[in-house]
Amino acid sequence: MRLKNLCFLALPLLITGCASTSGTWGWYVINPNTPSGLANIKFLLNGFGATITLSIIAALLSMTIGMFVALPSISQNRWVRLPSRIYVEVIRAIPLLPMLFWVFYGLPVIFKSMGLNISIDPFWGAIITLAISDSAFTAEIYRSGIQSVSKGQTEAAKTVGLNYTQTMRYVILPQAIRRILPPLANQFIYIVKMSAFASVIGMQELTRRANELVVTEYRPLEIYSLLILEYLVLVLIISFGVRWLERKMDADESK
Amino acid sequence: MPSEQHAIEITNLNKWFDDFHALKDINLTINQGERVVVCGPSGSGKSTLIRCINDLETHQSGKITLTDTQTNIGMVFQQFNLFPHLTVMQNLTLGPMKALGMSKADAEARAMKFLERVRIPEQADKKPRHLSGGQQQRVAIARSLCMSPEVLLFDEPTSALDPEMIAEVLDVMTDLAGDGMTMIVVTHEMGFARKVADRMVFMDAGEIIETGSPKEFFSKPKSKRCKLFLEQILQH
Ligand SMILES: Nc1ncnc2c1ncn2[C@@H]1O[C@H](COP(=O)(O)OP(=O)(O)O)[C@@H](O)[C@H]1O
Ligand SMILES: [Mg+2]
Numbered sequence: 065m066r067l068k069n070l071c072f073l074a075l076p077l078l079i080t081g082c083a084s085t086s087g088t089w090g091w092y093v094i095n096p097n098t099p100s101g102l103a104n105i106k107f108l109l110n111g112f113g114a115t116i117t118l119s120i121i122a123a124l125l126s127m128t129i130g131m132f133v134a135l136p137s138i139s140q141n142r143w144v145r146l147p148s149r150i151y152v153e154v155i156r157a158i159p160l161l162p163m164l165f166w167v168f169y170g171l172p173v174i175f176k177s178m179g180l181n182i183s184i185d186p187f188w189g190a191i192i193t194l195a196i197s198d199s200a201f202t203a204e205i206y207r208s209g210i211q212s213v214s215k216g217q218t219e220a221a222k223t224v225g226l227n228y229t230q231t232m233r234y235v236i237l238p239q240a241i242r243r244i245l246p247p248l249a250n251q252f253i254y255i256v257k258m259s260a261f262a263s264v265i266g267m268q269e270l271t272r273r274a275n276e277l278v279v280t281e282y283r284p285l286e287i288y289s290l291l292i293l294e295y296l297v298l299v300l301i302i303s304f305g306v307r308w309l310e311r312k313m314d315a316d317e318s319k
Numbered sequence: 320m321p322s323e324q325h326a327i328e329i330t331n332l333n334k335w336f337d338d339f340h341a342l343k344d345i346n347l348t349i350n351q352g353e354r355v356v357v358c359g360p361s362g363s364g365k366s367t368l369i370r371c372i373n374d375l376e377t378h379q380s381g382k383i384t385l386t387d388t389q390t391n392i393g394m395v396f397q398q399f400n401l402f403p404h405l406t407v408m409q410n411l412t413l414g415p416m417k418a419l420g421m422s423k424a425d426a427e428a429r430a431m432k433f434l435e436r437v438r439i440p441e442q443a444d445k446k447p448r449h450l451s452g453g454q455q456q457r458v459a460i461a462r463s464l465c466m467s468p469e470v471l472l473f474d475e476p477t478s479a480l481d482p483e484m485i486a487e488v489l490d491v492m493t494d495l496a497g498d499g500m501t502m503i504v505v506t507h508e509m510g511f512a513r514k515v516a517d518r519m520v521f522m523d524a525g526e527i528i529e530t531g532s533p534k535e536f537f538s539k540p541k542s543k544r545c546k547l548f549l550e551q552i553l554q555h
Contacts, residue, residue, distance in 0.1 A: 219375050220400035223393060224466055225418025234413060238404050 093283040111270035119256045125195035130202030155200035168265040190262035209244035249306040326351045332381035343525045352499045356512040359522035365505040369472045393463030397475040401447040408443040433461040453484030473504040521545045
């Protein structure tokens with residue numbers, strides 16, 4: 065009840081705020097026609113570099129780790145499968161934020177107790193944590209992609225004399241890749257969004273910069289609106305890329 | 320004509336899927352050049368038997384001896400199992416190039432020879448999905464032949480085909496039989512069996528119930544189960 069009332073109160077506030085000059089919205093803070101506004105915009109947009117670099121390196125690492133987790137997970141032998149299963153279940157269950165805290169604040173304590181004086185660099189701490197967290201999902205994408213190729217294909221490969229490696233390389237993976245690429249590209253969108261959490265350990269990417277500016281300018285509404293717009297643009301561009309990839313693969317398919 | 324030389328000896332073969340006894344004490348010897356047709360009701364273990372022979376299934380007791388240790392066993396599946404991402408030609412050359420170490424030119428020459436043999440040389444550069452079912456199965460047969468098998472196994476090669484395409488596949492198989500290839504064929508095509516088989520094998524519930532020449536087999540089956548099966552299958 066109370067929540068609903070609040071909403072009703074907030075709605076006219078928001079609408080009138082836009083139209084009036086009463087100060088609900090104060091776009092001056094990011095008005096490119098003023099020197100300070102322009103400086104603020106530049107400061108915010110400069111986060112793109114870090115967010116993109118962070119996401120790309122983390123995604124590449126995640127794709128690599130995922131491969132090493134997925135390969136044993138398709139074994140016939142349950143004891144070979146088990147470690148992969150455990151890895152996926154455990155990593156997938158840990159939320160990213162606690163994992164980041166653990167790596168950034170917890171891990172150095174362990175290093176210290178071992179007599180090592182290692183502090184974690186926010187950039188690499190964030191990349192590695194993101195990559196590990198995401199690798200559970202990429203591993204599952206690989207596994208289901210490979211397993212979606214019918215058992216008859218493996219059997220046919222065997223009857224024409226191919227060994228395991230050859231079967232994978234020439235028969236299974238070329239077919240699996242079509243089912244792996246689109247979800248893998250989708251997963252990249254998640255990494256980009258999750259990279260916002262890197263802000264809490266001091267990584268100066270998009271979100272961190274927005275937070276810092278809010279502290280000095282007291283204009284959370286405008287600054288966070290722009291922040292959301294920044295992610296929206298980034299993700300939409302990736303989405304277009306994914307669509308293009310899918311269309312291209314469909315076109316190849318029908319050749 | 321089959322020789323007296325054994326190609327495959329199966330003795331006391333037993334196979335379980337968990338606690339389901341799928342093959343019970345199978346004894347069967349196949350001579351070189353012999354054409355054996357295996358029939359029996361669905362679920363009787365025909366596929367399991369030939370899959371044990373070429374190692375696609377493991378067995379729990381008994382022995383399968385390939386007399387020549389180099390024996391190459393080819394297999395033709397009910398669902399063709401062609402490689403969909405490769406052209407017909409690539410389907411045929413993959414094994415010879417990767418497993419036998421042949422050069423591309425040699426493998427392609429051999430592939431072409433067998434495509435002519437199955438009467439579809441003009442389809443070499445197409446992807447399997449652009450071929451009819453009958454053509455796909457003939458490609459699958461050519462793919463097996465490219466590995467120079469001593470024994471060729473067929474698991475209901477015409478069961479997934481539209482009726483009008485069955486004959487073209489059986490014709491190719493009859494042709495192969497005429498060349499003295501050792502063949503084990505699981506099929507319900509009794510016309511083909513009459514024409515081609517040296518020996519009939521009837522299976523039911525994981526056992527070989529009876530074997531015999533096609534002549535005895537079709538005119539006076541010994542067991543009741545076999546008689547019943549033949550009546551059902553010859554009705555249409
Ligand atoms: N992979 C498997 N796991 C468990 N049971 C199986 C498996 N494959 C076959 N079977 C069982 O073994 C029996 C024989 O199967 P199959 O050899 O395919 O029969 P057929 O080819 O004569 O129709 C059937 O009852 C079938 O359900
Ligand atoms: Mg079968």
